[in-house]
Amino acid sequence: MLNRIVLIGRLTRDPELRFTPANGVPVTQFTIAVDRPFVNQKGEREADFIRIVAWRKLAEICSANLTKGRLVAVEGRLQIRSYDGKDGQRKYVTEVVADTVQFLDKAKSGPNDDSPDNFDADFSFDPGLDDIEGDGVPF
Amino acid sequence: MLNRIVLIGRLTRDPELRFTPANGVPVTQFTIAVDRPFVNQKGEREADFIRIVAWRKLAEICSANLTKGRLVAVEGRLQIRSYDGKDGQRKYVTEVVADTVQFLDKAKSGPNDDSPDNFDADFSFDPGLDDIEGDGVPF
Amino acid sequence: MLNRIVLIGRLTRDPELRFTPANGVPVTQFTIAVDRPFVNQKGEREADFIRIVAWRKLAEICSANLTKGRLVAVEGRLQIRSYDGKDGQRKYVTEVVADTVQFLDKAKSGPNDDSPDNFDADFSFDPGLDDIEGDGVPF
Protein backbone atom coordinates (compact mmCIF):
# COMPACT_ATOMS: atom_id res chain seq x y z
CA MET A 1 0.00 0.00 0.00
CA LEU A 2 2.69 2.41 1.01
CA ASN A 3 6.22 1.53 0.07
CA ARG A 4 8.82 4.24 0.07
CA ILE A 5 12.58 4.02 0.47
CA VAL A 6 15.31 6.63 0.40
CA LEU A 7 18.97 5.63 0.18
CA ILE A 8 22.31 7.35 -0.12
CA GLY A 9 25.28 5.28 -1.22
CA ARG A 10 28.02 4.64 -3.76
CA LEU A 11 27.91 2.55 -6.93
CA THR A 12 29.90 -0.65 -6.62
CA ARG A 13 30.50 -0.72 -10.39
CA ASP A 14 29.48 0.96 -13.61
CA PRO A 15 25.85 0.49 -14.55
CA GLU A 16 25.03 -1.30 -17.77
CA LEU A 17 22.17 -0.37 -20.06
CA ARG A 18 19.96 -3.16 -21.37
CA PHE A 19 16.72 -3.34 -23.28
CA THR A 20 13.82 -5.65 -22.59
CA PRO A 21 13.61 -8.31 -25.30
CA ALA A 22 9.90 -7.87 -25.92
CA ASN A 23 9.57 -4.11 -26.16
CA GLY A 24 13.04 -2.67 -26.24
CA VAL A 25 12.41 -0.68 -23.07
CA PRO A 26 15.63 0.64 -21.51
CA VAL A 27 16.55 -0.77 -18.08
CA THR A 28 19.61 -0.35 -16.00
CA GLN A 29 20.62 -2.14 -12.86
CA PHE A 30 23.35 -1.26 -10.41
CA THR A 31 24.24 -1.82 -6.77
CA ILE A 32 25.00 0.81 -4.18
CA ALA A 33 26.90 0.36 -0.95
CA VAL A 34 25.05 2.03 1.89
CA ASP A 35 27.06 2.38 5.08
CA ARG A 36 25.35 1.19 8.22
CA PRO A 37 24.76 3.78 10.92
CA PHE A 38 26.88 1.94 13.47
CA VAL A 39 30.10 -0.04 13.66
CA ASN A 40 30.29 -3.74 14.33
CA GLN A 41 32.02 -5.23 17.36
CA LYS A 42 35.36 -5.14 15.59
CA GLY A 43 34.92 -1.39 15.18
CA GLU A 44 34.41 -1.71 11.43
CA ARG A 45 31.74 0.09 9.51
CA GLU A 46 29.87 -2.38 7.34
CA ALA A 47 27.64 -1.60 4.39
CA ASP A 48 24.51 -3.00 2.83
CA PHE A 49 24.80 -3.68 -0.88
CA ILE A 50 21.45 -2.74 -2.33
CA ARG A 51 20.35 -3.43 -5.89
CA ILE A 52 18.73 -0.60 -7.79
CA VAL A 53 16.71 -0.82 -11.01
CA ALA A 54 15.82 2.14 -13.19
CA TRP A 55 13.63 2.15 -16.27
CA ARG A 56 13.30 4.14 -19.46
CA LYS A 57 14.63 7.70 -19.46
CA LEU A 58 15.99 7.38 -15.96
CA ALA A 59 17.83 4.22 -17.03
CA GLU A 60 19.46 6.10 -19.87
CA ILE A 61 20.50 9.05 -17.72
CA CYS A 62 21.93 6.77 -15.04
CA SER A 63 23.90 4.58 -17.38
CA ALA A 64 25.20 7.60 -19.29
CA ASN A 65 26.34 9.48 -16.21
CA LEU A 66 27.07 7.15 -13.35
CA THR A 67 30.23 5.20 -12.78
CA LYS A 68 31.68 3.05 -10.04
CA GLY A 69 32.23 5.01 -6.85
CA ARG A 70 29.77 7.82 -7.57
CA LEU A 71 27.62 8.97 -4.68
CA VAL A 72 23.87 8.97 -5.29
CA ALA A 73 20.58 9.48 -3.49
CA VAL A 74 17.91 7.05 -4.65
CA GLU A 75 14.20 7.28 -3.99
CA GLY A 76 11.89 4.45 -4.86
CA ARG A 77 9.94 1.40 -3.92
CA LEU A 78 11.18 -1.93 -2.56
CA GLN A 79 10.25 -4.84 -4.76
CA ILE A 80 10.69 -8.58 -4.53
CA ARG A 81 10.79 -10.07 -7.98
CA SER A 82 10.78 -13.76 -8.73
CA TYR A 83 11.94 -15.71 -11.72
CA ASP A 84 12.71 -19.32 -12.48
CA GLY A 85 16.40 -20.14 -12.41
CA LYS A 86 18.13 -22.37 -14.94
CA ASP A 87 18.20 -25.05 -12.27
CA GLY A 88 14.40 -25.08 -12.24
CA GLN A 89 14.28 -23.40 -8.86
CA ARG A 90 12.26 -20.30 -8.10
CA LYS A 91 14.62 -17.42 -7.34
CA TYR A 92 13.90 -14.16 -5.59
CA VAL A 93 15.54 -10.81 -6.23
CA THR A 94 15.07 -7.92 -3.87
CA GLU A 95 15.65 -4.54 -5.43
CA VAL A 96 14.69 -0.90 -5.27
CA VAL A 97 12.78 0.39 -8.27
CA ALA A 98 14.04 3.95 -8.54
CA ASP A 99 11.74 6.90 -9.12
CA THR A 100 14.47 9.48 -8.65
CA VAL A 101 18.24 9.32 -8.70
CA GLN A 102 20.22 12.30 -7.60
CA PHE A 103 23.93 12.65 -8.32
CA LEU A 104 25.59 13.93 -5.18
CA ASP A 105 29.16 14.32 -6.27
CA LYS A 106 30.63 15.40 -9.56
CA ALA A 107 32.20 13.22 -12.20
CA LYS A 108 35.99 13.23 -11.79
CA SER A 109 36.72 14.55 -15.24
CA GLY A 110 33.60 16.61 -15.75
CA PRO A 111 33.11 20.35 -16.40
CA ASN A 112 33.92 21.34 -12.88
CA ASP A 113 30.69 22.72 -11.52
CA ASP A 114 29.62 21.88 -8.06
CA SER A 115 25.88 21.37 -7.96
CA PRO A 116 24.30 17.95 -7.77
CA ASP A 117 21.73 17.06 -10.38
CA ASN A 118 18.40 15.46 -9.91
CA PHE A 119 16.63 13.11 -12.28
CA ASP A 120 13.15 11.78 -12.07
CA ALA A 121 11.68 8.60 -13.45
CA ASP A 122 9.13 10.81 -15.13
CA PHE A 123 7.84 14.34 -15.09
CA SER A 124 4.75 13.46 -13.18
CA PHE A 125 5.52 15.56 -10.17
CA ASP A 126 5.81 18.65 -12.29
CA PRO A 127 2.48 20.19 -11.41
CA GLY A 128 2.43 22.40 -14.47
CA LEU A 129 0.68 24.63 -12.05
CA ASP A 130 3.21 27.23 -11.23
CA ASP A 131 1.09 29.88 -12.82
CA ILE A 132 -1.52 28.90 -10.31
CA GLU A 133 0.59 28.29 -7.29
CA GLY A 134 2.60 31.45 -7.84
CA ASP A 135 -0.14 33.98 -8.46
CA GLY A 136 -0.78 34.90 -4.88
CA VAL A 137 -4.01 32.96 -4.52
CA PRO A 138 -4.04 31.79 -0.92
CA PHE A 139 -6.55 29.00 -1.73
CA MET B 1 16.88 18.33 -4.42
CA LEU B 2 15.36 15.57 -2.35
CA ASN B 3 12.21 16.31 -0.42
CA ARG B 4 10.06 13.47 0.76
CA ILE B 5 7.61 13.25 3.62
CA VAL B 6 5.34 10.49 4.86
CA LEU B 7 2.63 11.19 7.40
CA ILE B 8 -0.18 9.30 9.10
CA GLY B 9 -2.90 11.31 10.80
CA ARG B 10 -6.56 12.25 11.05
CA LEU B 11 -8.44 15.00 9.22
CA THR B 12 -9.40 17.87 11.51
CA ARG B 13 -12.38 18.71 9.29
CA ASP B 14 -13.97 17.90 5.97
CA PRO B 15 -11.92 18.89 2.95
CA GLU B 16 -13.35 21.41 0.53
CA LEU B 17 -12.90 21.26 -3.22
CA ARG B 18 -11.93 24.45 -5.03
CA PHE B 19 -10.87 25.34 -8.53
CA THR B 20 -8.08 27.69 -9.51
CA PRO B 21 -9.53 30.89 -10.96
CA ALA B 22 -7.28 30.92 -14.02
CA ASN B 23 -7.55 27.36 -15.24
CA GLY B 24 -10.25 25.67 -13.22
CA VAL B 25 -7.83 23.09 -11.90
CA PRO B 26 -9.23 21.16 -8.91
CA VAL B 27 -7.46 21.70 -5.58
CA THR B 28 -8.29 20.56 -2.13
CA GLN B 29 -6.73 21.49 1.15
CA PHE B 30 -7.13 19.87 4.51
CA THR B 31 -5.27 19.52 7.79
CA ILE B 32 -4.30 16.33 9.52
CA ALA B 33 -3.48 15.89 13.19
CA VAL B 34 -0.34 13.80 13.54
CA ASP B 35 0.33 12.56 17.06
CA ARG B 36 3.81 13.18 18.36
CA PRO B 37 5.84 10.11 19.30
CA PHE B 38 6.17 11.18 22.93
CA VAL B 39 4.12 12.76 25.66
CA ASN B 40 4.77 16.21 27.09
CA GLN B 41 5.66 16.89 30.70
CA LYS B 42 2.01 16.86 31.68
CA GLY B 43 1.76 13.35 30.30
CA GLU B 44 -0.38 14.48 27.39
CA ARG B 45 0.12 13.37 23.82
CA GLU B 46 0.24 16.42 21.58
CA ALA B 47 -0.21 16.53 17.84
CA ASP B 48 1.13 18.51 14.94
CA PHE B 49 -1.53 19.97 12.69
CA ILE B 50 -0.15 19.67 9.20
CA ARG B 51 -1.69 21.23 6.11
CA ILE B 52 -2.06 19.03 3.05
CA VAL B 53 -2.74 20.15 -0.52
CA ALA B 54 -3.85 17.85 -3.31
CA TRP B 55 -4.34 18.73 -6.96
CA ARG B 56 -6.47 17.52 -9.82
CA LYS B 57 -7.74 13.96 -9.74
CA LEU B 58 -6.33 13.36 -6.29
CA ALA B 59 -8.10 16.50 -5.07
CA GLU B 60 -11.38 15.17 -6.38
CA ILE B 61 -10.96 11.75 -4.81
CA CYS B 62 -9.96 13.22 -1.46
CA SER B 63 -12.78 15.72 -1.28
CA ALA B 64 -15.30 13.10 -2.39
CA ASN B 65 -14.22 10.49 0.15
CA LEU B 66 -12.61 12.06 3.14
CA THR B 67 -14.33 13.54 6.13
CA LYS B 68 -13.35 14.87 9.52
CA GLY B 69 -11.73 12.23 11.68
CA ARG B 70 -10.71 9.88 8.87
CA LEU B 71 -7.27 8.29 9.17
CA VAL B 72 -4.96 8.75 6.18
CA ALA B 73 -1.39 8.14 5.09
CA VAL B 74 -0.01 10.99 2.99
CA GLU B 75 3.12 10.93 0.88
CA GLY B 76 4.46 14.08 -0.66
CA ARG B 77 6.80 17.00 -0.65
CA LEU B 78 7.11 19.83 1.88
CA GLN B 79 6.55 23.23 0.34
CA ILE B 80 6.72 26.77 1.63
CA ARG B 81 4.45 28.97 -0.41
CA SER B 82 4.26 32.72 -0.12
CA TYR B 83 1.52 35.16 -1.03
CA ASP B 84 0.73 38.76 -0.25
CA GLY B 85 -1.85 39.18 2.48
CA LYS B 86 -4.64 41.72 2.40
CA ASP B 87 -2.67 43.77 4.89
CA GLY B 88 0.13 44.16 2.35
CA GLN B 89 2.39 41.81 4.27
CA ARG B 90 4.12 38.82 2.73
CA LYS B 91 2.68 35.63 4.24
CA TYR B 92 4.12 32.14 4.27
CA VAL B 93 2.24 28.89 4.22
CA THR B 94 3.94 25.59 4.92
CA GLU B 95 2.14 22.62 3.48
CA VAL B 96 2.62 19.13 2.14
CA VAL B 97 1.87 18.70 -1.55
CA ALA B 98 0.43 15.20 -1.68
CA ASP B 99 1.46 12.65 -4.29
CA THR B 100 -0.45 9.82 -2.68
CA VAL B 101 -3.20 9.65 -0.12
CA GLN B 102 -4.19 6.35 1.35
CA PHE B 103 -7.40 5.85 3.29
CA LEU B 104 -6.60 3.76 6.34
CA ASP B 105 -9.97 3.34 7.94
CA LYS B 106 -13.35 2.94 6.42
CA ALA B 107 -16.12 5.50 6.17
CA LYS B 108 -18.60 5.01 9.02
CA SER B 109 -21.64 4.56 6.83
CA GLY B 110 -19.99 3.00 3.83
CA PRO B 111 -20.46 -0.41 2.19
CA ASN B 112 -18.73 -2.28 4.95
CA ASP B 113 -15.59 -3.66 3.40
CA ASP B 114 -12.39 -3.56 5.30
CA SER B 115 -9.52 -2.87 2.94
CA PRO B 116 -7.88 0.56 2.77
CA ASP B 117 -7.64 2.23 -0.60
CA ASN B 118 -4.75 3.95 -2.17
CA PHE B 119 -4.82 6.92 -4.51
CA ASP B 120 -2.02 8.47 -6.46
CA ALA B 121 -1.60 12.00 -7.72
CA ASP B 122 -1.06 10.46 -11.13
CA PHE B 123 -0.37 7.16 -12.74
CA SER B 124 3.23 7.91 -13.41
CA PHE B 125 4.63 5.24 -11.19
CA ASP B 126 2.69 2.64 -13.02
CA PRO B 127 5.50 1.20 -15.06
CA GLY B 128 3.18 -0.25 -17.67
CA LEU B 129 5.91 -2.84 -17.69
CA ASP B 130 4.37 -5.74 -16.00
CA ASP B 131 4.55 -7.76 -19.15
CA ILE B 132 8.26 -7.25 -18.92
CA GLU B 133 8.81 -7.51 -15.24
CA GLY B 134 6.62 -10.56 -14.96
CA ASP B 135 7.94 -12.72 -17.73
CA GLY B 136 10.78 -14.26 -15.84
CA VAL B 137 13.55 -12.25 -17.44
CA PRO B 138 16.21 -11.95 -14.75
CA PHE B 139 17.74 -8.81 -16.39
CA MET C 1 24.81 6.48 4.88
CA LEU C 2 21.10 7.16 4.60
CA ASN C 3 18.74 4.24 4.58
CA ARG C 4 15.12 4.81 5.41
CA ILE C 5 12.05 2.84 4.47
CA VAL C 6 8.38 3.27 5.30
CA LEU C 7 5.88 0.51 4.56
CA ILE C 8 2.20 -0.17 5.11
CA GLY C 9 0.98 -3.72 4.77
CA ARG C 10 -0.65 -6.75 6.36
CA LEU C 11 0.99 -9.60 8.27
CA THR C 12 0.98 -12.85 6.34
CA ARG C 13 1.01 -14.85 9.57
CA ASP C 14 1.41 -14.52 13.31
CA PRO C 15 4.83 -13.35 14.43
CA GLU C 16 6.89 -15.63 16.62
CA LEU C 17 9.10 -14.44 19.45
CA ARG C 18 12.61 -15.85 19.72
CA PHE C 19 15.66 -15.14 21.78
CA THR C 20 19.22 -14.98 20.56
CA PRO C 21 21.15 -17.98 21.84
CA ALA C 22 24.12 -15.97 23.08
CA ASN C 23 22.43 -13.16 24.98
CA GLY C 24 18.76 -14.00 25.19
CA VAL C 25 17.82 -10.83 23.36
CA PRO C 26 14.20 -10.89 22.10
CA VAL C 27 13.73 -10.90 18.32
CA THR C 28 10.68 -11.28 16.22
CA GLN C 29 10.36 -11.74 12.51
CA PHE C 30 7.30 -11.48 10.35
CA THR C 31 6.37 -10.75 6.75
CA ILE C 32 3.98 -8.10 5.51
CA ALA C 33 2.20 -8.06 2.18
CA VAL C 34 2.49 -4.61 0.64
CA ASP C 35 0.18 -4.01 -2.31
CA ARG C 36 1.83 -2.60 -5.41
CA PRO C 37 0.57 0.77 -6.60
CA PHE C 38 -0.58 -0.59 -9.95
CA VAL C 39 -2.24 -3.65 -11.39
CA ASN C 40 -0.53 -6.16 -13.64
CA GLN C 41 -1.59 -6.88 -17.20
CA LYS C 42 -4.21 -9.34 -15.99
CA GLY C 43 -5.76 -6.55 -13.98
CA GLU C 44 -4.67 -8.09 -10.69
CA ARG C 45 -3.12 -6.21 -7.83
CA GLU C 46 0.05 -7.94 -6.76
CA ALA C 47 1.91 -7.51 -3.51
CA ASP C 48 5.48 -7.56 -2.32
CA PHE C 49 6.10 -9.82 0.65
CA ILE C 50 8.59 -8.00 2.79
CA ARG C 51 10.35 -9.46 5.79
CA ILE C 52 10.45 -7.39 8.95
CA VAL C 53 12.69 -7.89 11.98
CA ALA C 54 12.17 -6.24 15.33
CA TRP C 55 14.41 -6.42 18.36
CA ARG C 56 14.02 -6.23 22.12
CA LYS C 57 11.04 -4.33 23.51
CA LEU C 58 9.61 -3.73 20.07
CA ALA C 59 9.88 -7.47 19.37
CA GLU C 60 7.90 -8.23 22.50
CA ILE C 61 5.18 -5.70 21.74
CA CYS C 62 4.83 -6.92 18.17
CA SER C 63 4.67 -10.59 19.01
CA ALA C 64 2.24 -9.93 21.85
CA ASN C 65 -0.15 -7.83 19.78
CA LEU C 66 0.11 -8.65 16.10
CA THR C 67 -1.57 -11.48 14.32
CA LYS C 68 -2.03 -12.61 10.75
CA GLY C 69 -3.94 -10.07 8.69
CA ARG C 70 -3.27 -7.06 10.92
CA LEU C 71 -2.47 -3.80 9.14
CA VAL C 72 0.74 -2.07 10.20
CA ALA C 73 2.98 0.82 9.28
CA VAL C 74 6.67 -0.02 9.61
CA GLU C 75 9.56 2.40 9.63
CA GLY C 76 13.11 1.19 9.47
CA ARG C 77 16.23 0.42 7.57
CA LEU C 78 16.78 -2.07 4.75
CA GLN C 79 19.41 -4.64 5.55
CA ILE C 80 20.99 -7.50 3.66
CA ARG C 81 22.17 -10.11 6.09
CA SER C 82 24.23 -13.13 5.16
CA TYR C 83 24.69 -16.44 6.85
CA ASP C 84 26.04 -19.83 5.90
CA GLY C 85 23.38 -22.34 4.98
CA LYS C 86 23.43 -25.98 6.03
CA ASP C 87 24.47 -26.84 2.48
CA GLY C 88 27.66 -24.82 2.92
CA GLN C 89 26.43 -22.07 0.65
CA ARG C 90 26.39 -18.41 1.59
CA LYS C 91 22.78 -17.24 1.83
CA TYR C 92 21.42 -13.72 1.78
CA VAL C 93 18.35 -12.43 3.55
CA THR C 94 16.89 -9.04 2.77
CA GLU C 95 14.82 -7.58 5.55
CA VAL C 96 13.66 -4.37 7.13
CA VAL C 97 14.98 -3.73 10.62
CA ALA C 98 12.06 -1.94 12.25
CA ASP C 99 12.51 1.17 14.37
CA THR C 100 8.79 1.80 14.70
CA VAL C 101 5.72 -0.33 14.16
CA GLN C 102 2.32 1.25 14.21
CA PHE C 103 -0.86 -0.78 14.50
CA LEU C 104 -3.36 0.64 12.04
CA ASP C 105 -6.40 -1.47 12.69
CA LYS C 106 -7.73 -2.94 15.85
CA ALA C 107 -7.58 -6.53 16.99
CA LYS C 108 -10.84 -8.29 16.13
CA SER C 109 -11.64 -9.35 19.67
CA GLY C 110 -10.03 -6.49 21.52
CA PRO C 111 -11.51 -3.84 23.83
CA ASN C 112 -13.20 -1.98 21.07
CA ASP C 113 -11.46 1.36 20.91
CA ASP C 114 -10.58 2.83 17.59
CA SER C 115 -7.24 4.60 17.80
CA PRO C 116 -4.10 3.09 16.31
CA ASP C 117 -1.11 2.68 18.57
CA ASN C 118 2.45 3.51 17.92
CA PHE C 119 5.52 1.70 19.21
CA ASP C 120 9.12 2.68 18.93
CA ALA C 121 12.21 0.54 18.98
CA ASP C 122 13.42 2.77 21.76
CA PHE C 123 12.65 6.04 23.41
CA SER C 124 15.43 7.89 21.72
CA PHE C 125 13.22 10.28 19.84
CA ASP C 126 11.66 11.45 23.03
CA PRO C 127 13.48 14.72 23.37
CA GLY C 128 12.85 14.98 27.08
CA LEU C 129 12.75 18.61 26.19
CA ASP C 130 9.14 19.48 26.35
CA ASP C 131 9.75 21.80 29.23
CA ILE C 132 12.06 23.63 26.91
CA GLU C 133 10.21 23.38 23.67
CA GLY C 134 6.93 24.27 25.28
CA ASP C 135 7.89 27.32 27.26
CA GLY C 136 7.44 29.84 24.52
CA VAL C 137 11.10 30.40 23.81
CA PRO C 138 11.30 31.20 20.11
CA PHE C 139 15.01 30.22 19.89
Add this chain to the structure above:
Amino acid sequence: MLNRIVLIGRLTRDPELRFTPANGVPVTQFTIAVDRPFVNQKGEREADFIRIVAWRKLAEICSANLTKGRLVAVEGRLQIRSYDGKDGQRKYVTEVVADTVQFLDKAKSGPNDDSPDNFDADFSFDPGLDDIEGDGVPF
Protein backbone atom coordinates in the same frame (compact mmCIF):
# COMPACT_ATOMS: atom_id res chain seq x y z
CA MET D 1 1.50 8.84 14.46
CA LEU D 2 3.94 8.53 11.60
CA ASN D 3 5.89 11.58 10.64
CA ARG D 4 9.04 11.15 8.64
CA ILE D 5 10.82 13.55 6.33
CA VAL D 6 14.02 13.29 4.32
CA LEU D 7 15.58 16.35 2.72
CA ILE D 8 18.71 17.19 0.77
CA GLY D 9 19.69 20.84 0.48
CA ARG D 10 22.24 23.55 1.19
CA LEU D 11 22.59 25.74 4.26
CA THR D 12 21.58 29.34 3.62
CA ARG D 13 23.93 30.58 6.35
CA ASP D 14 26.14 29.39 9.16
CA PRO D 15 24.29 27.70 12.01
CA GLU D 16 24.50 29.25 15.46
CA LEU D 17 24.67 27.27 18.67
CA ARG D 18 22.42 28.29 21.53
CA PHE D 19 21.51 26.86 24.89
CA THR D 20 18.07 26.67 26.41
CA PRO D 21 17.79 29.14 29.29
CA ALA D 22 16.28 26.66 31.74
CA ASN D 23 18.56 23.67 31.30
CA GLY D 24 21.45 24.74 29.14
CA VAL D 25 20.60 22.14 26.52
CA PRO D 26 22.40 22.79 23.20
CA VAL D 27 20.18 23.68 20.23
CA THR D 28 21.04 24.77 16.77
CA GLN D 29 18.79 26.06 14.06
CA PHE D 30 19.55 26.57 10.39
CA THR D 31 17.73 26.74 7.09
CA ILE D 32 18.38 24.67 4.01
CA ALA D 33 17.42 25.49 0.45
CA VAL D 34 15.86 22.46 -1.20
CA ASP D 35 15.48 22.75 -4.96
CA ARG D 36 12.06 21.92 -6.31
CA PRO D 37 11.87 19.01 -8.75
CA PHE D 38 10.53 21.17 -11.57
CA VAL D 39 11.04 24.61 -13.05
CA ASN D 40 8.49 27.39 -12.89
CA GLN D 41 6.87 28.94 -15.95
CA LYS D 42 9.81 31.32 -16.38
CA GLY D 43 12.07 28.29 -16.62
CA GLU D 44 13.64 29.00 -13.24
CA ARG D 45 14.30 26.41 -10.61
CA GLU D 46 12.91 27.60 -7.32
CA ALA D 47 13.73 26.27 -3.86
CA ASP D 48 11.94 25.74 -0.60
CA PHE D 49 13.71 27.21 2.41
CA ILE D 50 13.18 24.75 5.20
CA ARG D 51 14.04 25.38 8.83
CA ILE D 52 15.93 22.64 10.65
CA VAL D 53 16.39 22.26 14.41
CA ALA D 54 18.90 19.96 16.03
CA TRP D 55 19.35 19.27 19.72
CA ARG D 56 22.13 18.26 22.06
CA LYS D 57 25.08 16.38 20.58
CA LEU D 58 23.75 16.69 17.06
CA ALA D 59 23.41 20.45 17.59
CA GLU D 60 27.04 20.66 18.62
CA ILE D 61 28.29 18.61 15.69
CA CYS D 62 26.24 20.62 13.20
CA SER D 63 27.27 24.02 14.50
CA ALA D 64 30.90 22.95 14.70
CA ASN D 65 31.05 21.57 11.17
CA LEU D 66 28.46 23.16 8.95
CA THR D 67 28.73 26.47 7.18
CA LYS D 68 26.74 28.38 4.63
CA GLY D 69 26.53 26.55 1.34
CA ARG D 70 27.27 23.07 2.68
CA LEU D 71 25.19 20.24 1.23
CA VAL D 72 23.39 18.05 3.77
CA ALA D 73 20.87 15.25 4.00
CA VAL D 74 18.49 15.67 6.91
CA GLU D 75 16.18 13.06 8.35
CA GLY D 76 13.59 13.96 10.90
CA ARG D 77 10.08 14.84 11.88
CA LEU D 78 7.98 17.84 10.83
CA GLN D 79 6.85 19.94 13.75
CA ILE D 80 4.66 22.99 14.13
CA ARG D 81 5.67 24.90 17.19
CA SER D 82 3.78 27.84 18.58
CA TYR D 83 4.88 30.67 20.82
CA ASP D 84 3.48 34.05 21.80
CA GLY D 85 5.02 36.95 19.92
CA LYS D 86 5.99 40.24 21.50
CA ASP D 87 2.92 41.74 19.88
CA GLY D 88 0.75 39.40 21.92
CA GLN D 89 -0.14 37.32 18.87
CA ARG D 90 0.23 33.57 18.71
CA LYS D 91 2.93 32.70 16.18
CA TYR D 92 3.61 29.40 14.45
CA VAL D 93 6.94 28.02 13.33
CA THR D 94 7.19 25.04 11.05
CA GLU D 95 10.45 23.20 11.27
CA VAL D 96 12.08 19.82 10.88
CA VAL D 97 13.43 18.31 14.08
CA ALA D 98 16.50 16.47 12.86
CA ASP D 99 17.34 12.94 13.94
CA THR D 100 20.22 12.58 11.52
CA VAL D 101 22.30 15.04 9.54
CA GLN D 102 24.67 13.77 6.93
CA PHE D 103 27.36 15.97 5.42
CA LEU D 104 27.39 15.35 1.69
CA ASP D 105 30.26 17.51 0.55
CA LYS D 106 33.54 18.29 2.19
CA ALA D 107 34.54 21.49 3.94
CA LYS D 108 36.50 23.70 1.53
CA SER D 109 39.60 23.87 3.66
CA GLY D 110 39.34 20.50 5.33
CA PRO D 111 41.70 17.52 5.30
CA ASN D 112 40.89 16.49 1.80
CA ASP D 113 39.17 13.18 2.18
CA ASP D 114 36.16 12.39 0.11
CA SER D 115 33.68 10.46 2.20
CA PRO D 116 30.55 12.04 3.62
CA ASP D 117 29.97 11.71 7.32
CA ASN D 118 26.85 10.77 9.12
CA PHE D 119 25.66 11.98 12.49
CA ASP D 120 22.76 10.79 14.52
CA ALA D 121 20.70 12.58 17.10
CA ASP D 122 21.55 9.73 19.40
CA PHE D 123 22.93 6.26 19.31
CA SER D 124 19.61 4.60 19.69
CA PHE D 125 19.63 2.83 16.39
CA ASP D 126 22.89 1.16 17.19
CA PRO D 127 21.54 -2.27 17.96
CA GLY D 128 24.54 -3.25 20.01
CA LEU D 129 23.67 -6.58 18.57
CA ASP D 130 26.30 -7.17 15.99
CA ASP D 131 27.59 -10.11 17.91
CA ILE D 132 24.14 -11.54 17.49
CA GLU D 133 23.32 -10.47 14.00
CA GLY D 134 26.70 -11.44 12.70
CA ASP D 135 27.09 -14.91 14.11
CA GLY D 136 25.39 -16.74 11.34
CA VAL D 137 22.18 -17.41 13.18
CA PRO D 138 19.48 -17.40 10.55
CA PHE D 139 16.73 -16.66 13.11
Add this chain to the structure above:
DNA sequence: TTTT
Protein backbone atom coordinates in the same frame (compact mmCIF):
# COMPACT_ATOMS: atom_id res chain seq x y z
C1' DT E 1 -8.64 27.14 15.28
C1' DT E 2 -8.21 21.73 15.15
C1' DT E 3 -8.34 14.85 14.89
C1' DT E 4 -9.11 9.93 17.77
Add this chain to the structure above:
DNA sequence: TTTT
Protein backbone atom coordinates in the same frame (compact mmCIF):
# COMPACT_ATOMS: atom_id res chain seq x y z
C1' DT F 1 5.08 -20.10 0.89
C1' DT F 2 2.00 -15.77 1.85
C1' DT F 3 -2.18 -10.60 3.64
C1' DT F 4 -7.18 -7.94 2.78
